[in-house]
Amino acid sequence: MKSSTDKARDTIKKELKSKPLESIIDEIIEEKLNHDPSILGQGNYFEIPDKLVMFYKYSYGGQSRFFSELKEHAELYGSKCLSCGILHFPPRTHCSECYSETKWQKVSNEGIVLSSTTSWYATSDFFDKVPYAVGYIKPIDADTGILQRIDLVGREIIEPGTKVTAKFKEKRKGVVSDFWYEIKV
């Protein structure tokens, strides 16, 4: 039998599939206005629910190439320390061990799970992925790991050392959720 949390999640999943998030937000605001038209805040000031939409850009700075390679070529880039040779993934502009500069270097799509935890809850991006795991994955040729989502492929627990492969969304935006890892079966 499904728990009330499962039922609530199913309802939200259905809603998100049937209409855009924007109209769901409008309905929530409308409902709040209809059921609670005189909301009094601190100091008895009259307050009404509303929304604020903002358009803005932000910069990835020294990490830019990681995101542009991900978006344009579905490739993962780390950075290699010019002094001690550590291959950092995710990339760093300067080495965390010796503070020297680094250079960009492509890393393997094949990785190893260092640690992970399974999640039964999700934000709207991942409703249909539940349950999924989040873990630290080290590409086989890198020296450090990245925190990323792992597709469980029917499993519930992932042991450290499990082999995974990077998978990429077809339509990529240049964000970290453009890729994830999947257990190799």
Ligand SMILES: [Zn+2]
């Ligand atoms: Zn170094």
